[in-house]
Amino acid sequence: MLDANSTTAKEPITPIPEPATIDPLKVKLGERLFGDPRLSHDNSRSCASCHDLRTNGASRNSHDVALDGSGLPLNTLTVFNASLSFRFGWEGKFRTLESDIKASLESPWIMGTNPSEIAERLNADAGVRQEFAAAFGRGPDALNVVDAIASFERTLVTPGSRFDHWLAGDPAALSADELNGYRLFKSLGCASCHxxxxxxxxxxxxxxxxxxxASPQPEILRVPSLRNVATTPPYFHDGSAPTLDDAVRKMGLAQLNSTLTNQQVNEIVAYLQSLTGYYRGVPVGASP
Structure with a gap:
């Protein structure tokens, strides 16, 4: 466990915690469901279709594809560390992980189904029924389908970034450029929102x-997490910034009224690259 020492305790950012202790049977079942195409109405996709845990917890697309073949209106957010946010989705419409999952299942563009329909399908599978009975003491239903997925998603935190090691007191964890980038990140005002x-x-x-x-709508957004940001291009709610360099320059001008120099951009990008954590023993973005 990483703990901030006295030299970093007043920083505006704190180290990411280790995953919460959750019933392993629920987590295992939730992971199975996360990759199960039966969660979509036409069996064409799973949660993992847009949230690839082998890469960045999202995808490399500006807009993932809806069930009807059109582009989804907003760029897909990573599921890594999502459980640590105070609201869910770009517009922050959902207050709990469970309500966010339920909305994705019921969305006609994303999964096009609902928890009750999914439970009925899963009840036809004797092996899955057995797993639900072991985890919940009963077969699949509308509540425990969502509970299982949420249990798994709460384990998708990525501690151990080099920046977190610096926060925990390792002065050698960051390079001079990365430290300069973090100082700029604070002094320019980036840390006011992030x-x-x-x-x-x-x-x-x-x-x-x-x-x-970027695209003018939605006008008000939930500020996204910058955890693992170096692994999640393209950027912004419309996926219009292809690189981290481009995103930093545009954010500086749009949000801070600052035209950043090349050196400032390079140092901020270097700092942001230090925010990549670990999932199951490997850095996010590096397949096991």
Missing amino acids: QGVNIGGNLFERHGIFHPL
Whole structure:
């Protein structure tokens, strides 16, 4: 467990904790469901279709594809560390992980089904019924289908980034450029919105305060987490920034009214690259 020492205790960011202790039978079942295409109405996709845990917890697409073949309106957010956010989705419409999961299942564009329909399908599978009985003491139903998925998603935290090691007191964890980037991140005002354990995810903000940033709608967004941000291009709610360099420059101008120099951008990007954590013993973005 990483603990901030006296030199970093007043920093606006805190180390990410180890995964919560959750019933392993529920977690195992939730992981199985996360990759099960029976969760979609036409059996064409699973949660993992848009949230690839082998890469970045999302995808490399600006817009993932809806069930009807059209593009989804917003860029897919990573599921890694999502449970640490105070609201869910770009617009923050959902207050609990369970309500966010249920909304995705019921969305006609994403999964096009509902927990009751899924439970009925799963009840036809004797092996799955047995797993639910072991984890919940009963077969699949609308409540425990969502509970199992949420239990698994709560384990998808990625501790151990180099920045977290620095916060915990290792002065050699960051390079000079990365430290300079973190100082700029604070002094320029980036940390006003991107702070806390998830380096974001804990407040709402209007985008394009000084200059247009990306697609004008939605106008108010939940500030995204910057955890593992180097692994999650393209950026912004419309996926319009292809690289971290581009995103940093545009954010500086749009949100801070600052035209950043090349050196400032390079150092901030270097700092952001230190935010990549570990999932199951390997860095996020590096398949086991």
